[in-house]
Amino acid sequence: MSIKSFSAKIFASYIQRKIDSWASKPEETQQKVFRELIKKAKNTEFGKDHDFGNISSSEEFASKVPIRDYEELKPYVDQMVAGKEDILWPGKPLYFAKTSGTTSGAKYIPLTKESMPTHINAARNAILCYIHNTGKSDFVDGKMIFLQGSPELDEKNGIKLGRLSGIVAHFVPGYLQRNRMPSWETNCIEDWETKVEAVVGETVNEDMTVISGIPSWVQMYFERLQARTGKKVGEIFPNFNLFIYGGVNFEPYRAKFENLIGRKVDSIELFPASEGFFAFQDKQDEKGMLLQLDSGIFYEFVKADEFFSENPKRLTIGEVELHTNYVMIISTNAGLWAYNLGDTIQFTSLKPYRVIVSGRIKHFISAFGEHVIAKEVEQAMQEATIDTDVRITEFTVAPQITPEGEQLPYHEWFIEFEKEPEDINALARDLDESLQKQNSYYFDLIEGKVLQKLKITPVPKGGFQEYMKSIGKLGGQNKLPRLSNDRKIAEVLEKL
Template sequence: MSIKSFAAKLFASYIRNKIDKWASNPVETQKKVFSELIEKAKHTNFGKDHDFSGIRSHSDFTKRVPIRDYEELKPYVEKMLAGETSVLWPGKPLYYAKTSGTTSGAKYIPLTKESMPTHINAARNAILCYINDTGKSGFVDGKMIFLQGSPELDEKNGVKLGRLSGIVAHYVPGYLQRNRMPSWETNCIEDWETKVEAIVDETLKEDMSVISGIPSWVQMYFERLIDRTGKKVGEIFPNFNLFIYGGVNYEPYRAKFESLIGRKVDSIELFPASEGFFAFQDRQNEKGMLLQLDSGIFYEFIKADEFYEEYPKRLLLDEVELGVNYVMIVSTNAGLWAYNVGDTIQFTALKPFRVIVSGRIKHFISAFGEHVIAKEVEEAMKVAVSKTNAAISEFTVAPQINPEGDQLPYHEWFVEFEEEPEDLNKFAEIIDRSLQDQNSYYLDLIDGHILQRLKITKVPRNGFQEYMKSIGKLGGQNKLPRLSNDRKIADKLYEII
């Protein structure tokens, strides 16, 4: 065992003990976080507008601070972007994490000097918990690759901005720099195909032990390695035994990955977002990820089936139950207040609190990390209809993760036409271009050849009515989901088709 590997085990034990202290005292930990957040922000614009000085309890907070999503918080963010200070949090943010917006372009999520370390520490602690849990630390002597966005950042009124993964690249600790790949130069390549080829060039002869990234992107890297060598990934990298991922569900990819690697490898699931690093898998044999309660994030939970009520109950940790879908609401040391992240979670354990991500409160497709929402597909269809002679009666969209043959995955659009367009291929092309224009994640996946252009499957006249009838939801207030992240509707439609 190397000195580095031995030291990693000691540090892992120290961090595990620290985590266990707050994890075994969750309610008090959250009360402390809540009090610190309110006290710190009471003199900000937001704190004054919502009488933070008068808040003594969670009940006071819920009366003063309504639930908001980004669009409702945007007026405050725009003041910050214009250069104002102490708007949502004291001073200026360190960065803005720029993400794809839902209704009005890009979102700019603030990252502060208090919140930035929590992102870094959580990622580090996930690996340390794995070491402590398994006793495996030899991988620290090998090379580690983190497939991420470009670390090159823009600037807006003195504040750097970029994608979260690119920002995080600036914070790789010194003890990992020698082991970390790809090189800074390769990481800055914008074109994904070019970048992957450069990563293959750099890593092919290295002793890779840890590989991390969104599964769909990592799959492309693996396929390039195999194309180049004719060997399985596990043969190319005999010491590769740990895959770290987040952003999308790994299960649809697991069998494919094991085929590409040639054997099973351990994995660590993460729950990172621009708004906060919420959870990570801390035990290999436990279902779910440990909710981060001591990271400057105060959590509230609303039952998903009550979320759209006028005054839904905002629950605290000691009020949640196992197996219930909750919308997660966060207040953070980056200046987000009663903020609806949009994710739904379920608790898999209450001692300590572990969660899985169960979906989004709104219908969506994110089988590959694209975060396509209903508004985007509806706008794309509207554009296509306006530019052709087509007329439609109904449509829905589903991901096709495992197409036949060697095809790339794609989004499948099930469309019932009143009048078919003269050129169905052009119709599909207009829809696809509109989606790319609206959603940068989808554009990246198309440009990176992770997804191919969408395909249209025609549904016969009254086909959607037959579907709704078959599930007992014909008529009334029942609505067909515009899109879904699985193929339950798609499979039923194929029976009708």
């Protein structure tokens, strides 16, 4: 065992004790975070607007600060983007994480000097908990690859901005820099196909022990490695035994990965977002990820089936139950207040608090990290048919993750036409172009040849009614989901 590997075990034990300390007193930990957030932000514009000076409990907070999504918080964010200080959080942000928007273009999520370390520490602690849990630490002597966005950043009114993964690349600890791959120059390559080839070239002869990234992107990297060498990834990297991922459900990819690697490897699931690093898998033999209660984030939870009622009850950590769908509401030391992240979670454990991501409060597709929402597909349909005589009865969209042969995955649009287009391929092209314009993640996946362009599958007339009838939801207030993140609906429609 090397000195580095031995030191990692000692550090892992220290960090585990710290985690156990706050995890054993969750309500006290969250109340401490809450008080610190309110105190710190009471003199900001948002704090003054919402009477933070007279808030002393989470109940008072819930009565004074309504739940908001990005669009509703945008007037405050716009002032920050314009360079104003003390708006949502004291001073100016260190960075803006620029993400795909929904109704108003790009979203600018603030990252502050207080919030930035929580992203870095959570990612580090996920690895340290794995070391403590398994006793495995030899991998720290090998090479580690983190497939991520370009670390080259833009600037807006004196504040750096870019994708979160690119920003985080500037904070990789010094003790990991020597082991970290790919090189800075390769990481800065914007074109994904070019970048993957460069990554393959840099890593194919290295002792890779840890590989991290969104599964769809890593799968492409594995396939390129196999194409170049004719070997399984596990043969190329005999000491590769840890895969770290987040952003999408890994289960649809697991069998494919094991085939590409040639064996099973350990994995660590993460729950990161531009808005915060919320949870990570702390035990290999436990379902769920440890909710980060001591990371500058105050959590509230609303039962998903009550979320759209007039005044849904906002629960704190001590009030939640197992196996119930909750919408997760966050207030953070980056200045997001009662912010609806859009994710739904379920608790798999209450001692300590572990969660799984169960979906989104609105229908969506993110099988590959694209975060396509209903508004985007509906707008694409409107734009593609507005100057035509095509008439649509109903449609829904599902991901096709495992197409036949060597095809790339794609979005499959199931459309029931009242009047069909003369050229269905032209309609598919127009839909795809509109979706790419609206959603930068989808655009990147198409450009990077992770996805091929969408395909249309016509549904026989009356097909959607037949489907709704088959599940007992024909008529009334029942609506067909516009998007699915799986193929449950698609599998029925395929048989019509």
